[in-house]
Amino acid sequence: xxxxxxxxxxxxxxxxxxxxxxxxxxxxxxxxxxxxxxxxxxxxxxxxxxxxxxxxxxxxxxxxxxxxxxxxxxxxxxxxxxxxxxxxxxxxxxxxxxxxxxxxxxxxxxxxxxxxxxxxxxxxxxxxxxxxxxxxxxxxxxxxxxxxxxxxxxxxxxxxxxxxxxxxxxxxxxxxxxxxxxxxxxxxxxxxxxxxxxxxxxxxxxxxxxxxxxxxxxxxxxxxxxxxxxxxxxxxxxxxxxxxxxxxxxxxxxxxxxxxxxxxxxxxxxxxxxxxxxxxxxxxxxxxxxxxxxx
Numbered sequence: 001x002x003x004x005x006x007x008x009x010x011x012x013x014x015x016x017x018x019x020x021x022x023x024x025x026x027x028x029x030x031x032x033x034x035x036x037x038x039x040x041x042x043x044x045x046x047x048x049x050x051x052x053x054x055x056x057x058x059x060x061x062x063x064x065x066x067x068x069x070x071x072x073x074x075x076x077x078x079x080x081x082x083x084x085x086x087x088x089x090x091x092x093x094x095x096x097x098x099x100x101x102x103x104x105x106x107x108x109x110x111x112x113x114x115x116x117x118x119x120x121x122x123x124x125x126x127x128x129x130x131x132x133x134x135x136x137x138x139x140x141x142x143x144x145x146x147x148x149x150x151x152x153x154x155x156x157x158x159x160x161x162x163x164x165x166x167x168x169x170x171x172x173x174x175x176x177x178x179x180x181x182x183x184x185x186x187x188x189x190x191x192x193x194x195x196x197x198x199x200x201x202x203x204x205x206x207x208x209x210x211x212x213x214x215x216x217x218x219x220x221x222x223x224x225x226x227x228x229x230x231x232x233x234x235x236x237x238x239x240x241x242x243x244x245x246x247x248x249x250x251x252x253x254x255x256x257x258x259x260x261x262x263x264x265x266x267x268x269x270x271x272x273x274x275x276x277x278x279x280x281x282x283x284x285x286x287x288x289x290x291x292x293x294x295x
Contacts, residue, residue, distance in 0.1 A: 181215035
């Protein structure tokens with residue numbers, strides 16, 4: 001009986017330690033999620049008035065809306081442009097500044113600085129630099145006699161410009177994670193490869209990438225999740241324009257909720273985004289596990 005009482009006391013202490021985290025998650029994650037699922041079945045306004053049960057009509061409204069599918073296409077475009085570019089640049093930079101030196105410490109600081117800045121500030125600063133009328137980049141292009149494009153008002157270049165803003169802002173965080181993984185790779189592996197006469201390319205693909213594969217899988221998943229929720233840089237620079245070419249799903253949710261006051265469709269589209277992210281994340285986890293086994 002004493003042993004059982006002692007075991008219960010240890011379990012009770014453990015439950016007490018996790019109680020604050022469970023309470024916070026329940027209050028700020030589980031409860032809002034359940035409320036969203038329930039409220040997606042109702043029609044109501046932004047003041048939470050005029051509730052009317054309409055079943056799955058909100059989902060039908062969203063799925064029948066061409067703007068939703070356009071925003072989904074734009075979001076996928078952003079994800080497919082942002083994630084690979086960010087990961088590749090982060091890996092290359094992390095490998096380049098992996099060795100310990102004073103200069104590399106400076107580079108790490110410089111590359112990580114945009115991460116601690118607000119996305120809004122970064123987007124506004126870059127937008128001013130590329131502003132067609134007052135931006136320093138168009139001014140230099142005119143000075144050199146080169147063609148100037150109003151990138152944030154051009155349907156072709158607006159989304160690539162937003163992708164580059166996102167890569168510049170976020171790649172430093174990914175780089176730090178991969179840099180930490182690189183520093184955990186045993187030097188003996190590189191020494192053995194050098195003795196065997198392996199070149200830099202072979203060392204990179206045969207030792208470096210397999211050794212940091214779990215970290216790469218982690219940053220890929222987190223980058224995809226973050227990219228599907230892109231909003232700040234879009235709202236600051238283009239607000240979804242021109243001609244809805246940069247409107248993402250989160251921008252669509254924002255407009256439905258706070259511009260047209262259609263809370264039901266807004267919540268329904270947010271739930272659809274949650275389902276998309278969940279499916280993509282689970283698929284990436286499965287692919288990542290298979291890749292680790294192959295390595």
